[in-house]
Amino acid sequence: MNFLASKAQLRASLLRWSLFLVPLIVLLGFLGGQMGSPQTAWFAGLAKPAIYPPPAAFGIVWSILYVLIGFALALVVSAWGAAGRGVAIVVFAAHFIGNLAWTAVFFGMQDITGALIVLGYTLVTLVAVIAAFWRVRRSAALLLLPYLAWVAFATLLNYQFLALNPDGGGSGSTEAVERVRL
Template sequence: MKFKPVAFIINIALTLGIGALASYATASSVKTWYPTINKPSFNPPNWLFAPVWTTLYILIGIAAYLVWIKRDSIVHYPRTVAIYFIQLILNLAWSFLFFYLHEIGLALAEISLLLLSIIINAIVFYKIDKWAGLLYIPYIIWVSFATFLNYNLFILN
């Protein structure tokens, strides 16, 4: 398949845009509310989250591009797109639930759905393009950790 630079940039920009919206929900609470809650000993330092999420959003965008370039041969492409956007929306919603609304328990329930949707998305992408599915592995690992962290924050607070 021929590389399509505009589509590549759009796919990455879309995921980075979701990240920018999530950071909007996060920004004020990281300095005000989040420092005041009890955290487990394995809580990562705040500076780590931005580079990790930026990297993950880029990987998600690349995976989406790899699927997009094969869209004409995908029988259920609208379903694939729906699965992709569901996990992106759930990704964004978690930031608002946790950081903006300070709903740790509701965020825990939501991140569990997010993790499930990411795994489903990875499987669907893998069936279309092996690399697209494999690019989701760091995302699955990070959100698995984030789910465990969210659980511990819920217990501690």
């Protein structure tokens, strides 16, 4: 059976998807953020780049970005029958794994180089997501542009952390080690 949905039905679908996906993306972002913390002796001991913003900025920016990401995804998911919708959703899922992995790699594993690689993956796949979203709903792609700017900034910031801390901030261990020579 082929039929076109009314504008009211399309709005209702977008509303339902938004009410589900926006909180889900915010929750996943929050849970990803729990995989590590800047409140460690390792991070406190790192040399900070001049462009490092105040720590409170990260929570504010990511909260806003996760709402935009969730709404952009809802726009795409609710576009029933749109060409490329399924591909856009799969590309987004592959991308978002990188987004969520960064905190675990940088803060959890204390691996600045690995985190830079994760951000490179996140940046490249985000460009692919924007292109895929553009084919489905241009407004969804446009909502991701602030996110692209922030990921590009985060990549630069991560690179500067690596440049200032080429040894990765030490051994990664915060416990004192006593070496005994026999």
